[in-house]
Amino acid sequence: MLAWILAAGAVICLVYFIVLLVYSGVGTAYAFIWLLFAGGLGATAWCVRYYQKYPKRLPLRLPVSLVTLCGLGVVVMVLLQVLIIGKVPQVAEAGLEYVIVLGAAVKGEAPGKTLRLRLDKAAEYVLQNPETTLILSGGRPGDGQTVEAVAMQQYLLEKGVPDDRMLLETRSLSTVENIAYSRLLIEDMRNRKKEENLQDERALPVYLPSVMGPEHKRTHQIGILTSNFHLFRAMEIAKRQGMEDICGIASPSDRILFVHLCFRDGLAVLKERLAGNL
Numbered sequence: 001m002l003a004w005i006l007a008a009g010a011v012i013c014l015v016y017f018i019v020l021l022v023y024s025g026v027g028t029a030y031a032f033i034w035l036l037f038a039g040g041l042g043a044t045a046w047c048v049r050y051y052q053k054y055p056k057r058l059p060l061r062l063p064v065s066l067v068t069l070c071g072l073g074v075v076v077m078v079l080l081q082v083l084i085i086g087k088v089p090q091v092a093e094a095g096l097e098y099v100i101v102l103g104a105a106v107k108g109e110a111p112g113k114t115l116r117l118r119l120d121k122a123a124e125y126v127l128q129n130p131e132t133t134l135i136l137s138g139g140r141p142g143d144g145q146t147v148e149a150v151a152m153q154q155y156l157l158e159k160g161v162p163d164d165r166m167l168l169e170t171r172s173l174s175t176v177e178n179i180a181y182s183r184l185l186i187e188d189m190r191n192r193k194k195e196e197n198l199q200d201e202r203a204l205p206v207y208l209p210s211v212m213g214p215e216h217k218r219t220h221q222i223g224i225l226t227s228n229f230h231l232f233r234a235m236e237i238a239k240r241q242g243m244e245d246i247c248g249i250a251s252p253s254d255r256i257l258f259v260h261l262c263f264r265d266g267l268a269v270l271k272e273r274l275a276g277n278l
Helices: 002-024 032-053 061-086 113-128 148-158 175-203 208-212 231-240 258-275
Strands: 098-102 133-137 166-169 222-227 246-251
Touching: 002 032, 002 061, 002 258, 032 061, 032 258, 061 231, 061 258, 098 113, 098 175, 113 148, 113 222, 113 246, 133 148, 133 175, 148 166, 166 175, 175 231, 222 231, 231 246, 231 258
Parallel strands: 098 133, 098 222, 133 166, 222 246
Antiparallel strands: none
16 A cells, blocks of 8 residues: 555656646756656655565665655655745735835746736735835846846836835845845835934924824834745744844745745755754
8 A cells, every 4th residue: 555655646746747847847946856756756666565575575674764764754844834834924914114025037027927926916015005115125137137126126117116115125146135135225224214304303393293193103014025935934034134023925826836836945944944044
């Protein structure tokens, strides 16, 4: 029975690998992992089946080791997927001061599909919350040498987002840098506003600030907007960098690629944990 389960898993991984190639092309990042999974599960199924038929020809430790390795891998990845999917908020918090929109691949001069889905969500949010400023974060150039943030700005302008509601962060090359450089940009903007407010208060009669009443306090001040499969990692990185007044905003992702993207980000979570970024 175990051999058949492993063999079925190998077939599913192989079929999904073929689907990825047909749907999104040979350039799909890390698609080969599913082929490796298919080979590993297939080899494990063969070892288990061979040992069941010829127990004296194969040492027991080989199939046991392979099955244990497969089982641990499945458990780790399932737990990571529960964390990733379980952290996706159903509703975006309204009235945020800033929303950091994380970049993704640019195809030629235009955003790729993942980035378009993020930008559609960003446009929807900022048009409903006109007091919010978007931080468009991404410095990697696309095929046409247009950096992510610039492509993001052009796309949002076409969606009707006012130019004065967007700030560009064009230095970052990774999620860690996206958040770090965006945080610095936000801090700089806040310092400028404080200086402007101090100058305004000096020009007003002393009694006016108290008459105007206390300033409205939000639950959070900053949002991080990215794909649903990527939000957990981005939020953990932000918290690691000391950003506590944040909340997540999730954009949808490609349904066919969703399993692959979740798994790929699960591997990235492990990598960031080992690197000390989480």
